[in-house]
Amino acid sequence: MMDRRLTPANKRVADPSLEASWPGVRYADPDPYSVQWPMVDLMNAPEGHRDRQLLFGEAVGVYEMHEGWAFVQAAKDGYVGYVPQSSLAQVPAPTHRISAAASHVYDQPNFKSRDLIRLTHGCLIHVLDEEQGFLKTSLGFIPAVHCVAADMQQPDPVTEAKLFLDTPYLWGGNSRFGIDCSGLVQSAFMACGIPCPGDSDLQEIELGYEIADTETLQRNDLLFWKGHVALVADDNRLIHANAFHMAVVYEDIDAAIARIAAQGDGLVTSRKRVPMARVQTNQI
Template identity: 50%
Template sequence: MDRRLTPYSGRVAHVSLSGVVNAPLTEGLQAQVIVPVANLCASPDGTRDRQLLLGDAVTVIDRDQGHVFVMSAKDGYCGWMAEGNLGQGPAPTHWVAAPGTHLYAEPQVQAREKMALSLGSRLAVVGSWGAWANTPHGFVPLRHLRALGDWAEDPVTVAESLLGTPYLWGGNSRFGLDCSGLVQLSMHCCGKPCPGDSDMQMSLGRLLSANEPMRRGDLILWKGHVALVADRDRIIHANGHTMSVAHEGIKDAVARISAGGGGLVLARQRV
């Protein structure tokens, strides 16, 4: 079983694993992320695997000295996070459609900002004040939000809105992204399901044959790396070469990654 997708902390398992693991079972408790970005780790205080954003829903399966083992609702990813990152609140109604925004204490541009939010964050809008959305966390410019279900149309356009975002291993936000984080965030903003890591993303869509030309939105996958095709000559990816989200020529990237020991392209997928 892949530990990243197995709701079993090593001590307690989700009821979906009944008959699969010999451990106490729980239906878990429902909660949501209440901070801008929360690290999802392999162990309590361990290395970061992925990140969840404000408003993301989780099922809490286990607790251990200020940490909780959770399963993410959006992709099934499992791991540990700080217990203080979670809370309760109304179900989100909107998502942040701008690359980034701020929550403000009052509905005016001169007000003190309370926190910065990333593209993809989810909020419950409980009212409006002119050009401002009122949420349990504070006020957000309405023009930065879209209703859940009102998705973006093109994952590449979403990714291109994040050009220059710094590279961060396991990053899923405007504050830092890795290759699979960029692909997942871009897909989710278009209402498309997408797993969290590049090896999982190899199962997305249809495998292209060797002689099929690639088009905008296709994926190119190496061992441990993934990129979105921007056009016939370029990809966009979060990469450790530029340490950012950047465009790169397809031929240049293939040659550079191979020369650097990253191997050959493993797959080209049409999502």
């Protein structure tokens, strides 16, 4: 059975690769667009519920514009869904990425000038110039210290996850303003150049390899439960976004395992290790 989240097809249009399995619709190659709102919900239907979120500058392929909604597939993870048509534009490719937890866009290259927009960690921007420590963009000026090159790979997922500490929990969230367990893992690993699905069930299937219960956990290992995922931070703690704390927090590993079992959500279903030369295990 095809996964709705990853199948670029609806009742009117489908990707040409699906012609044999999705008959009776128009087949179209996707047109390249980018998100031009600070953040937008990727929904299962127009006015539907949020599956995930897309951030400013992220690339999508548009299969259809219909009654003010765009049916799209996200370039970063292949997720499909609907966003308002007005949230998209065709713009130059991004040159930089917001690497701080969040940043502001100012109307002048001066931190005392008026702030125009807030951007979260992971937003992608196209830089026109640099002035007085600020990056000039079509939106305004962004502190250069908050940005890195768009293709720069960070060395340590847990360090990236720490940027989201105390972020409020939001089901389907992908930003510093609200995030869930799988959104946190996706943000952390993709900042390090590791492809990562958007939901924990797919992350459990696609990320890394299983490690034995007898093997000592290492920093950046992943613990999975049914419907939940957490990153191992050190010998004793994990970091995760969870609905118990309604935030991104550190939690003692053994205490978290016991708490999750006690609340009726079961035992750990897998322990995974993601191989990557750049991943470091000795960060503070």
